[in-house]
Each structure stands twice: as structure tokens, then as C-alpha cells.
Amino acid sequence: MNDEGLSPKGALQVPRDAAPQLMWQTVVAVLIFTCLATRLITGFQSHPKTVNDEEPRPVRKAPYWIPWLGHGVPFALGQQSFIGRVKDWICEPVFSLHLAGKTHNMIMAPSIAKSALAHRALSADSVYDRVMHKVFGDPGPIRNMDAQQTKALDEATSLFMREPHVTETTSTLVRLLETETPNLVSFSHSVVDQSFWERPSGVVLIEEGEKPTCEVDLFKLVRHFVGYITSTVFMGRAFVDFHPVLLDDLFTFDKYFNLLLLGIPRWVPLPGVSAAYAARHRLLRIMTVFHASFASFDEGRDPGFDFRDLEDVSEPMKARMRFWKKAGFAPAASAPGDLMIFWAMNTNSPTVVFWNLIHILSDPDLLAAIRREIAPYAKAHRPGFEDTGLPFTEPPRISLDLNGLLTSCPLLKATYLETLRMDTAPFSYRQATTGLTLTESTQDASTDGLPEPRTYNFYKGDYLAIPHGAQARDPRLFPNPDKFDPSRFIRTDPSTGKQTAELDPAKGQTLRPFGGGSTICKGRIFAERQVLAFVASILSLWDIELVDDGNSSARGADNINNNSDNKDKNNNNTQRHQPTSGAYVPKGAVKARLRHRV
Numbered sequence: 001m002n003d004e005g006l007s008p009k010g011a012l013q014v015p016r017d018a019a020p021q022l023m024w025q026t027v028v029a030v031l032i033f034t035c036l037a038t039r040l041i042t043g044f045q046s047h048p049k050t051v052n053d054e055e056p057r058p059v060r061k062a063p064y065w066i067p068w069l070g071h072g073v074p075f076a077l078g079q080q081s082f083i084g085r086v087k088d089w090i091c092e093p094v095f096s097l098h099l100a101g102k103t104h105n106m107i108m109a110p111s112i113a114k115s116a117l118a119h120r121a122l123s124a125d126s127v128y129d130r131v132m133h134k135v136f137g138d139p140g141p142i143r144n145m146d147a148q149q150t151k152a153l154d155e156a157t158s159l160f161m162r163e164p165h166v167t168e169t170t171s172t173l174v175r176l177l178e179t180e181t182p183n184l185v186s187f188s189h190s191v192v193d194q195s196f197w198e199r200p201s202g203v204v205l206i207e208e209g210e211k212p213t214c215e216v217d218l219f220k221l222v223r224h225f226v227g228y229i230t231s232t233v234f235m236g237r238a239f240v241d242f243h244p245v246l247l248d249d250l251f252t253f254d255k256y257f258n259l260l261l262l263g264i265p266r267w268v269p270l271p272g273v274s275a276a277y278a279a280r281h282r283l284l285r286i287m288t289v290f291h292a293s294f295a296s297f298d299e300g301r302d303p304g305f306d307f308r309d310l311e312d313v314s315e316p317m318k319a320r321m322r323f324w325k326k327a328g329f330a331p332a333a334s335a336p337g338d339l340m341i342f343w344a345m346n347t348n349s350p351t352v353v354f355w356n357l358i359h360i361l362s363d364p365d366l367l368a369a370i371r372r373e374i375a376p377y378a379k380a381h382r383p384g385f386e387d388t389g390l391p392f393t394e395p396p397r398i399s400l401d402l403n404g405l406l407t408s409c410p411l412l413k414a415t416y417l418e419t420l421r422m423d424t425a426p427f428s429y430r431q432a433t434t435g436l437t438l439t440e441s442t443q444d445a446s447t448d449g450l451p452e453p454r455t456y457n458f459y460k461g462d463y464l465a466i467p468h469g470a471q472a473r474d475p476r477l478f479p480n481p482d483k484f485d486p487s488r489f490i491r492t493d494p495s496t497g498k499q500t501a502e503l504d505p506a507k508g509q510t511l512r513p514f515g516g517g518s519t520i521c522k523g524r525i526f527a528e529r530q531v532l533a534f535v536a537s538i539l540s541l542w543d544i545e546l547v548d549d550g551n552s553s554a555r556g557a558d559n560i561n562n563n564s565d566n567k568d569k570n571n572n573n574t575q576r577h578q579p580t581s582g583a584y585v586p587k588g589a590v591k592a593r594l595r596h597r598v
């Protein structure tokens with residue numbers, strides 16, 4: 001008889017065999033219990049408290065299931081839609097979320113957002129320090145600058161907004177666009193013969209029709225084209241041409257911006273983390289060499305082999321690099337600071353140009369109206385034999401009148417504003433340096449059907465986040481917010497009949513695609529000119545047919561097959577947006593066929 005089960009050894013074996021299963025079941029049971037308990041406790045804490053109308057109200061935190069992580073998962077999956085859902089559920093202009101162990105107060109009322117951005121007790125410093133450290137890799141010197149140094153650096157950065165620099169940089173932009181837009185695609189089979197910006201877009205030549213045609217991923221093409229030209233304007237040609245995959249590295253780094261910000265270390269086996277660190281490493285090395293070369297160039301010494309000609313670097317960038325040197329920063333220490341600027345100039349505008357084009361191309365009537373409007377200011381033609389005397393066909397040419405585009409094309413500008421409203425979703429983060437109270441306006445209270453405005457208390461150390469994208473899609477301020485409707489920004493002067501495109505504060509229309517307060521985007525004046533110039537020159541020189549291959553990310557959103565019957569169904573952006581650090585990028589490839597118009 002086998003008496004092993006009765007022996008001390010056998011008696012131990014039973015629980016030992018069952019242990020893994022028991023352990024597993026116990027872990028699952030503990031997890032479920034913890035989540036249920038967390039949901040019950042946070043749900044109870046979230047109940048509205050009764051307060052007098054005059055008293056400040058406590059900020060209600062939305063209930064959550066997972067301890068520490070809190071609302072992290074739904075927030076990461078779709079920030080704006082999640083925030084919108086919580087707001088509808090809580091019905092307050094301020095509520096809080098629990099993200100990675102910290103409470104974040106979400107400010108939804110435009111009036112409270114405005115006061116918060118201007119409030120002296122709310123500082124962007126701790127957030128800026130974290131971004132510089134975790135994302136851009138500043139080991140300390142930039143974060144530890146004294147007040148005088150910070151002021152001097154801010155002054156150099158403000159040159160992006162000042163004259164004569166805005167005029168100079170936009171003139172360079174127009175010159176580059178006139179030269180390069182005809183070569184947006186070269187119709188070359190070989191990658192070697194293609195321009196830098198074409199290579200990532202997977203150009204395929206199509207053998208049909210009379211004119212050369214090719215199929216591309218339109219997002220990749222436009223993003224790299226805008227990035228290449230913009231970087232050349234500010235950083236100079238040598239910087240952009242130095243490393244053939246410079247922009248690929250920047251866009252990889254940008255894709256995983258939020259993971260870096262969370263402080264996920266390089267060794268964590270999450271997709272993209274190690275690629276993001278590697279891309280950042282290469283970008284910092286290029287920036288370090290660039291700073292060292294510029295320092296020599298500026299002193300009249302040999303800048304070395306890597307960057308020989310730095311004359312065409314823009315004045316605002318030169319001013320920043322001179323600041324670093326004067327403040328005693330070694331090139332490796334200052335590199336993270338200018339990587340931030342290089343990222344800022346390329347993360348939003350290429351994507352905004354792309355969406356602006358998509359919205360226009362998706363509506364044939366709008367496309368025709370825009371082309372009629374811009375025709376006098378974006379003139380495309382192809383020089384013939386009588387112009388050149390040469391026996392072969394010259395490439396098309398374009399001449400741009402940027403001032404005309406800015407002042408006489410309200411419909412074009414209205415599409416730009418509507419694109420900013422629908423396709424950008426920045427956050428402004430602040431931390432309270434002392435306790436403070438913020439009250440909504442009577443107008444905001446009455447929009448919510450309340451007779452009295454609501455007031456909220458915040459305490460030292462509290463984080464306040466303003467999700468500008470959620471406000472831009474508030475149906476009370478922008479009726480039918482999922483519809484691309486540029487007419488919501490068109491104003492007509494009753495006496496002259498002249499049309500302009502602008503926000504209507506009387507209707508409570510507020511847009512903050514450029515953030516707000518002291519950290520507001522320093523490239524915003526340039527950005528408007530830039531986006532209008534890119535959109536006008538591409539639409540004037542190129543016929544672009546969006547291809548519905550069943551996988552396109554814009555499918556079902558903008559009616560990509562150009563069928564005007566579908567027009568009203570367009571623009572449900574949540575289906576096609578992928579959250580990033582700035583303006584949204586599309587979820588997948590956006591196939592399009594391109595051919596010259598002239």
C-alpha cells in the first residue's frame with residue numbers, strides 16, 4: 001500500500017502542489033477585493049457635499065477602481081473624451097482625477113481657466129523642471145538656473161515673437177516654399193533620388209493617366225515636409241542636412257513623450273521606450289555638436305567639419321546659443337534646452353498643416369471655394385517654351401503673397417482656426433505655491449443653468465490642469481462640436497460687407513491651442529503665417545486625391561472618397577485621433593494620390 005500521503009513528506013506535498021494555484025487565486029481575489037474597496041471608498045468620498053452658495057465648494061474627485069494608478073488607464077487611452085465624460089457625470093466646472101498617486105484638478109470653466117493662467121500663486125516651474133529633466137534629459141544645470149539667467153533666456157526666446165525676426169523668418173519660409181513645394185514629390189523610383197521628406201512616406205509611382213502620379217502616406221509626407229522647411233528656417237540648412245533621419249528621431253521621441261514624462265526607465269520592456277531614449281541620445285549629441293560649432297563660428301574660429309556654414313541660423317536661435325555660452329554652459333549642458341525648442345517648432349505645426357489639408361480636401365465645395373479665394377495670392381504656373389526658350393518641360397513654379405493670404409482670405413483662415421479647435425488638445429499645468437480661491441464668472445454659471453457662480457479652494461502644492469481641447473469641444477461654446485464648420489468663425493462687417501475670420505467672445509468662444517500665461521507658445525504668430533502659407537502653396541500646386549483603401553485613418557471621419565453626399569457625416573475626430581504630446585496624429589496611414597495641377 002502506498003502510504004506516502006500519510007507520511008510527513010507526503011503531508012507537505014499536498015499544499016506544496018496546490019500552492020501555485022492557491023497563490024494565483026489568492027492574488028486574483030486580493031486584487032478584485034482591492035479594486036472593489038477602492039471603488040467603494042472613492043465613490044463614497046466623491047459624493048457631493050452640501051455647502052452654502054457663498055462658501056467655497058470642495059473639489060470632487062471622480063471615483064476610480066485601481067489604487068495609485070487611479071484614472072491613468074482611461075486617461076491615457078483618450079484624454080479629452082475621458083475628461084468630457086467625467087465632466088458630464090460630475091456636473092461641476094472643477095473636478096479632480098487621480099493619476100499615478102497624485103491628484104490633478106481639472107479646470108473646465110473658461111473663466112476659471114483664464115484666472116488660473118494669470119494667477120501669481122500658480123507656477124509652471126515644477127512642471128517645466130520635470131519636463132526638462134525627464135523628457136529632454138537635463139541633468140540639472142538648466143533647472144537650476146538663477147532668476148537672472150532665466151530672465152535672460154526668456155528674453156532670447158521671446159525674439160521668436162518680435163520684429164524684425166517674425167518678418168525675417170516668414171520671408172525665409174516663403175522663399176523656401178516657392179523653391180521646394182513644386183518638389184513635394186519628385187516622382188523618383190529610387191529613394192536615393194528622393195528628397196529627405198519623401199523617403200519616409202513610401203512613395204509608389206502609379207502608371208495611369210497623362211500626368212505623373214504617385215501614392216503616398218500623406219501624413220508622413222506633409223509632416224516631414226513641414227518639419228524640414230520649418231527646421232531649415234530656424235536652425236539653418238547645415239543642421240537639417242547633417243543627419244538624414246533627424247526628423248524621424250524627433251518624431252519617435254515625440255511619440256513616447258508621455259512615457260518619458262512619467263519617468264519610465266530605459267530598461268522597462270514597454271514598446272517604444274528604448275527607441276525613445278536612443279532617439280533622444282542622438283538628438284542631444286547633434287545639438288551638442290551644433291552648439292560647440294556655433295560657439296566657434298560666432299567667434300570667427302573654424303566651426304569644425306560637421307557644421308561649416310551657420311550663417312543662415314535664425315536670429316532667435318543665435319540669441320539662445322549666445323545666451324548659453326555667456327552663462328557658462330558647456331555644449332552638452334545646453335543641448336537639452338535647445339532640443340526643447342527644436343521639438344516645440346516641429347511637434348504641432350506639421351500636424352496642423354496635415355489636418356487643415358485633410359479637412360479642405362474632404363469637402364469638394366470647400367476645396368473649390370478655398371482655391372478661388374487664394375488664387376490671387378498663390379499663383380502657380382508652369383513656364384513654357386516661350387518663357388524659357390528651352391526645349392523641355394520645366395517644373396511648375398509658385399509665387400506667394402503672404403500678406404494677401406493673411407488679410408484677404410477669411411475662409412482659409414477660418415479653416416485654420418477650426419483645425420486648431422478640432423485637432424489640437426494641449427494642457428496647461430500649474431502648481432499652487434500658496435493657497436488660493438478661484439471663482440467662475442456669472443456667464444459660465446448661467447451657461448450651466450445656475451444663478452450663482454461657484455468658488456473653489458486650492459491648497460499649497462495642488463496641481464491644476466487646464467485641458468484646452470475639452471473646452472474647444474464644449475457644445476455650449478461651439479454648437480455641434482464634432483462638425484468641421486469654418487463658418488462659425490466668419491464675421492461680416494455690416495457697414496462694409498468685408499468678411500474676416502476670428503473668434504466671437506460675445507458667444508463665449510475661447511480657443512487656447514497655444515496654451516496660456518507665461519509659458520504660452522512663442523511661435524504662435526509665425527505658426528499662423530506658416531500654416532496658411534503651407535496649405536495655400538500645396539493646394540495651388542498639387543491635386544491630392546484621398547484614397548479610401550479600407551485602412552485609412554481618416555476614413556469615416558472626413559469623407560475621404562470626396563463624395564459630397566457624405567459631407568455632413570464628416571469629422572468625428574475621436575475615431576481617428578491618436579493622443580500625443582501636442583496636436584493629434586492620425587491613427588494609421590492616410591493614403592493619397594498626388595499629381596501636379598499645372
Ligand code: HEM
Pocket residue numbers: 157160230234341344345346348349352424426427428513514515516517518519520521522523524526527528530531583
Ligand atoms: C500650430 C502650431 C503650434 C501650436 C498649436 C503650438 C502650441 C504650443 C503649446 C501648446 C505650447 C505650450 C504652452 C504652455 O505650456 O502653456 C507651445 C510652446 C512653445 N512653442 Fe509652440 N506651437 C505651434 C508652433 C510653434 C512654432 C512654429 C514654434 C517655432 C519657434 C513654436 C515655439 C514654441 C516655443 C519656443 C514654446 C515654449 C514656450 C516657453 O516655454 O516659454 N511653436 N507651443
